[in-house]
Each structure stands twice: as structure tokens, then as C-alpha cells.
Amino acid sequence: MSVAQRHKAETREIAEPLCRLEDLVDGRSRGFDPLGEGRDTMFVVRRGAAVHAWRNHCPHYDRARMAWKKDEFLDPSGERIMCFAHGALFDIASGECVLGPCLGQSLTPVEIELRDGLVRVRGKYAPGFRR
Template identity: 65%
Template sequence: MSRGVFLCRLDELPDGQSRGFDPLGAGRDTLLVVRQGRDLHAWRDDCPHQPGTAMAWRKDAYLNRDGSRIVCHAHGARFDIATGLCTLGPCLGQALTHVPLQLDSADHVYAILEEE
């Protein structure tokens, strides 16, 4: 069973940048979204190198300098934005966990989360 949890409006996601969310009220961001135009990529904020490790070095800062990769700032792993695959660093070949998103006709962004 899954449910959609409202995250924000599309225009609240800066194009080419990342943003963290805490959709379940965990007290810290547990998923991240990267916007590339109308393409949105969402991943759990949980590094495969050391599960449970949050990846941003400050609020919403998940990308490298040129915005081409997601970075885990604990040990520098780089991840492809579209596939979540680690392309450099200690978890090479592993991947982030995908979070499905839904964009409705009013440009509201929802995360589709599995209920436990």
C-alpha cells in the first residue's frame, strides 16, 4: 500500500538544484529531489556506503559545484542524478534508493511512499 505525500509546488524547486524533504516528520530530511526542467529525480537521503548516513553538507546542499552529480558529503561519493548509481567513491556500483514522485495538473509535487 502506498500513499502520496505533498512535498511542494514545482516552482518551489529551483531548476538545476536540489532540495531535501522530511515527508514523514522524522525530524530530518529523509528524501531529496533534484529538478532538471520538468524532470524531477527523487532519492532517499541515505547513503549506500553507510546506511543511515544523511548526505547533504548543509540544508538542501546535495549537489557538486557544477550541479552534475549528487554528492554524499560524508566521504565524497558521487551519484548520477537520473539513475542514482554511484559513479565515484567508496560505494562504486551501488545506488541510491529511488522514491517515485507524482506531479498533478496544478504542478503540485507528491512523493509516493510505501506504508509500513
């Protein structure tokens, strides 16, 4: 990914599926970079047949990145989404902050679709890289 390519990222529909459902480990999170910006700008959490998808932006700082390492978006119990910038905890299904610096705020959802065993982003997807 060159710098020139990354800066071309613009809001558009994502034709390619993110992955297959079976690629996602139950109870775990995984980051994605649908526009090829060079960083994961969204992540999903699989719980059984359900997949929850959120933008990789903690609401308490502008575009704050949340994981502590590639694909690590959950607290150690696996029961909450955690922002490893300052420890905020979020409900996995509703995205609501339950403890920490963004209490009363919520994560930004990404609309996804599960069809034919594939996970797809629905509608237009905006870049997430801070520029």
C-alpha cells in the first residue's frame, strides 16, 4: 500500500465480501480495511450465528483507534468490546459504552449482510483514516 494509493480512498460501495462467516472465530474480533487505507477502519465480533460490525473509532477522541494489537478489540473476558486507548468498555451487540471515558456514547455501526456464507458491507463505506 503506497501513500498515493491510500490517499485515493473515497466513500464507495464495497463489492468484495469482507470474508466468509466460517473465517471468523466464534467469540473473537477481527479488524478489516475495506478501502485499503493501510489500517483497519472497522471490526466485527462473531457470536454464534450473529456478526456485529463497528467502525474502529472510539467516540471519546476523534477517530481514536481501539485495538491494542491487530484484531484484538475485546476485553479479556470476551464479553465486551474494549478500547485499549483508555479502557472504555462497550456492549458487543448495542455498541453502547458501559464504563469508561465515553459513558453515554456509542460506537458507530457498520451495516453488514450475511448471505451464502459470506460477510458483506451494505451500502456506502466512508474512509476512516485521519488526514
